[in-house]
Amino acid sequence: MSKERIKISPDLYDIMPSDYQDLVQSATYGKEDRGWKDIGTSKELIEQHSLCAGCPESMAFRYILASLPNPEDTVMVGSTGCTSLVFPMVAVHNIHSLFGNQNAIASGLKRALSVRFPDRVKDVVVLAGDGATVDIGLDMTLQAWFRQEKFTTICFDNELYANTGGQESGLMQKGFVAKMAPVGKLFDKVRLPEIARESGCHYVVNCTVSKPSLVEKVIRNSVLIAREIGPTYIQLYTPCILEIGKNSMEGLQEMRDSEKPTERFAYKEYVSEPAKQFLAELAAKDKERKAAAKQLAGKA
Amino acid sequence: MAEIKSHIGTQNKKGQTYTDAWKMMHEAPRNPSFYTGSEVIKEALRRASCDVMIAYPITPQSEAAALIGELFAEGYIGDYFRGESEFAVMSQCAGAAFGGARVFTTTAGPGTMRAMENFPMWAGARLPIQMIVTCRGINSPLSIQPDTIEISYLLNTGMLVWHAETAQDFFDWILKGFMVSEEPEVHLPLALCCDGFFVTHTKDVVNLTPADMCLPPYDPYRSPVPCMDMECPPVRMMRDPFIMKSNYISYATHASWQQEIWAAIERSRKHTIKWINGLIDTENTDAEVVIVASGTAVSQGREAIRLLEDEGVRCGLVKVKSLRPWPGEEIREATKNAKHIFVPEFNVTGWLAKEIKATIPNSERVHAGPHVCGGMTMPPEIIASEIKTALGLRSESLAGRGS
Numbered sequence: 001m002s003k004e005r006i007k008i009s010p011d012l013y014d015i016m017p018s019d020y021q022d023l024v025q026s027a028t029y030g031k032e033d034r035g036w037k038d039i040g041t042s043k044e045l046i047e048q049h050s051l052c053a054g055c056p057e058s059m060a061f062r063y064i065l066a067s068l069p070n071p072e073d074t075v076m077v078g079s080t081g082c083t084s085l086v087f088p089m090v091a092v093h094n095i096h097s098l099f100g101n102q103n104a105i106a107s108g109l110k111r112a113l114s115v116r117f118p119d120r121v122k123d124v125v126v127l128a129g130d131g132a133t134v135d136i137g138l139d140m141t142l143q144a145w146f147r148q149e150k151f152t153t154i155c156f157d158n159e160l161y162a163n164t165g166g167q168e169s170g171l172m173q174k175g176f177v178a179k180m181a182p183v184g185k186l187f188d189k190v191r192l193p194e195i196a197r198e199s200g201c202h203y204v205v206n207c208t209v210s211k212p213s214l215v216e217k218v219i220r221n222s223v224l225i226a227r228e229i230g231p232t233y234i235q236l237y238t239p240c241i242l243e244i245g246k247n248s249m250e251g252l253q254e255m256r257d258s259e260k261p262t263e264r265f266a267y268k269e270y271v272s273e274p275a276k277q278f279l280a281e282l283a284a285k286d287k288e289r290k291a292a293a294k295q296l297a298g299k300a
Numbered sequence: 301m302a303e304i305k306s307h308i309g310t311q312n313k314k315g316q317t318y319t320d321a322w323k324m325m326h327e328a329p330r331n332p333s334f335y336t337g338s339e340v341i342k343e344a345l346r347r348a349s350c351d352v353m354i355a356y357p358i359t360p361q362s363e364a365a366a367l368i369g370e371l372f373a374e375g376y377i378g379d380y381f382r383g384e385s386e387f388a389v390m391s392q393c394a395g396a397a398f399g400g401a402r403v404f405t406t407t408a409g410p411g412t413m414r415a416m417e418n419f420p421m422w423a424g425a426r427l428p429i430q431m432i433v434t435c436r437g438i439n440s441p442l443s444i445q446p447d448t449i450e451i452s453y454l455l456n457t458g459m460l461v462w463h464a465e466t467a468q469d470f471f472d473w474i475l476k477g478f479m480v481s482e483e484p485e486v487h488l489p490l491a492l493c494c495d496g497f498f499v500t501h502t503k504d505v506v507n508l509t510p511a512d513m514c515l516p517p518y519d520p521y522r523s524p525v526p527c528m529d530m531e532c533p534p535v536r537m538m539r540d541p542f543i544m545k546s547n548y549i550s551y552a553t554h555a556s557w558q559q560e561i562w563a564a565i566e567r568s569r570k571h572t573i574k575w576i577n578g579l580i581d582t583e584n585t586d587a588e589v590v591i592v593a594s595g596t597a598v599s600q601g602r603e604a605i606r607l608l609e610d611e612g613v614r615c616g617l618v619k620v621k622s623l624r625p626w627p628g629e630e631i632r633e634a635t636k637n638a639k640h641i642f643v644p645e646f647n648v649t650g651w652l653a654k655e656i657k658a659t660i661p662n663s664e665r666v667h668a669g670p671h672v673c674g675g676m677t678m679p680p681e682i683i684a685s686e687i688k689t690a691l692g693l694r695s696e697s698l699a700g701r702g703s
Contacts, residue, residue, distance in 0.1 A: 105392070111352055
């Protein structure tokens with residue numbers, strides 16, 4: 001798809017909602033170097049959202065949608081939870097079907113799109129919470145990786161079941177007292193990033209969304225590697241400020257506190273050898289392109 | 301958007317000619333072949349222009365699912381893989397159908413039950429996936445034997461549900477099923493059921509359409525809801541997410557959507573009648589005694605009727621082919637002369653008899669049975685015996701049979 005496809009017939013222009021008019025006029029579909037810096041100067045691919053005020057998940061959503069390298073040909077797959085409150089407002093095709101089956105949906109979807117569009121790039125990106133990814137959907141998360149399905153899995157890790165009111169989840173920290181963990185969680189936070197690496201993911205990152213430029217780089221890499229090489233997994237800390245007793249303004253600080261070198265969301269990255277080679281080639285091409293552009297600008 | 305054009309008359313990469321489905325099924329020459337039911341499923345799929353098939357082993361559908369893998373290796377299927385469980389497989393099928401593919405899968409018994417959460421989702425999302433259900437026992441202790449109880453769980457999922465009696469039904473209905481399912485005003489999944497082993501593992505003469513003809517490809521842009529491929533505008537689908545809201549709009553959204561699924565099943569009625577030549581078949585329904593059955597119980601009923609004829613008891617037969625849409629009007633008409641209606645079933649609960657009782661006037665005419673379950677066979681003699689007992693005729697003791 002290109003921006004051409006979303007154009008409005010002149011006869012119908014004035015009756016279209018203003019958010020759609022904005023999308024046609026200033027969204028960044030097809031912009032090669034799109035990224036988080038477009039936020040504020042162009043139409044975002046997320047309209048309003050109904051998450052809690054100050055929810056870090058809303059920041060994560062905005063950065064991710066601004067950073068997708070190919071939104072005009074990207075289909076996203078969600079799951080049940082707070083993310084499913086946002087997806088209806090997202091201007092890329094997205095699927096919600098059941099709770100926990102997101103990587104199975106994405107497997108079928110990616111294969112169908114490959115059969116139907118053998119000569120075109122169609123990216124598939126899964127975005128689901130930690131309950132969907134690690135608890136109820138774990139077998140489908142892992143099996144998609146074992147099969148080397150070529151799509152990105154993003155997990156919004158808020159360390160609990162937020163949407164149902166703050167129950168224990170597999171990614172919750174040990175000892176945390178929550179609903180369904182009345183005496184504190186009795187076992188460790190599941191080490192999914194390590195499991196992802198062992199399960200065949202080619203790019204695994206564990207971080208917070210406190211730095212938009214970092215989120216942009218990680219998302220871009222993960223989508224491009226998944227497209228060319230194999231599965232990628234990104235685990236982003238998006239704390240549920242409501243359930244951990246924070247105020248609306250405290251989400252960012254909570255993330256900053258949790259990404260200190262000894263903390264559980266200190267930046268961790270794994271890149272497989274083929275992915276390293278791919279990223280190096282990508283960087284070389286990028287350098288070449290920039291040099292050519294500079295030369296062209298110099299001549300002008 | 302991919303160019304919309306007719307593919308009829310052009311060839312696919314295997315050299316098969318995309319053929320008008322009606323002509324292929326009704327006018328093309330047929331070649332009699334001696335195949336198992338599983339092989340017949342493969343032969344139907346060879347001609348189905350199927351984009352994606354996803355497999356998982358469970359008896360008695362494993363052979364068919366593996367044979368379709370061979371078709372994939374030969375290049376007849378766009379993509380094929382083994383999923384990790386039936387729940388995952390049905391979700392993978394959904395993903396492929398959301399992405400605009402013609403999708404096929406097979407399952408059985410406990411697999412159907414494990415995957416159940418997906419089926420109302422398939423219908424709600426208007427995904428015209430075709431699923432073969434080779435029915436078997438679902439109870440504990442473990443049984444792999446034929447038993448049709450799983451069909452009763454499928455009846456309220458919003459899927460179309462057909463029940464094949466023979467391998468010939470299977471061959472024709474797989475291909476015709478795609479045509480009904482994919483009608484824009486229907487666009488619903490189809491559960492095409494048969495009785496495991498009796499149909500899948502026995503050989504029968506089946507008249508096949510030519511192998512160099514295949515169905516026209518599925519066109520996802522005839523779907524009543526957008527296909528998720530970013531080839532049409534990503535409109536904002538709703539003002540508020542409809543889950544978790546207890547307001548009027550949420551209520552209205554769900555009410556209208558749910559009504560729409562059942563309305564789509566109703567709209568499938570005329571297409572189903574056209575393609576499988578009526579929702580029921582009837583024989584001698586002017587008789588006072590009528591057997592109404594589906595699946596292989598029809599075959600056993602037919603044999604029982606022959607036995608009864610030898611003893612001077614005239615008996616009619618109604619073969620129920622489609623369960624959703626439900627042939628209520630047809631069954632009322634076919635049983636209007638009957639004083640006794642017998643419903644033999646391969647399950648313990650008698651779901652077909654219950655459906656019929658809820659449909660016809662004077663439902664005390666319905667004798668629910670005989671029932672066999674858990675893999676028992678249903679000899680025609682027990683149907684004949686049940687009928688004779690109900691009519692007050694002397695019946696030989698079945699216990700003495702064969703002695």
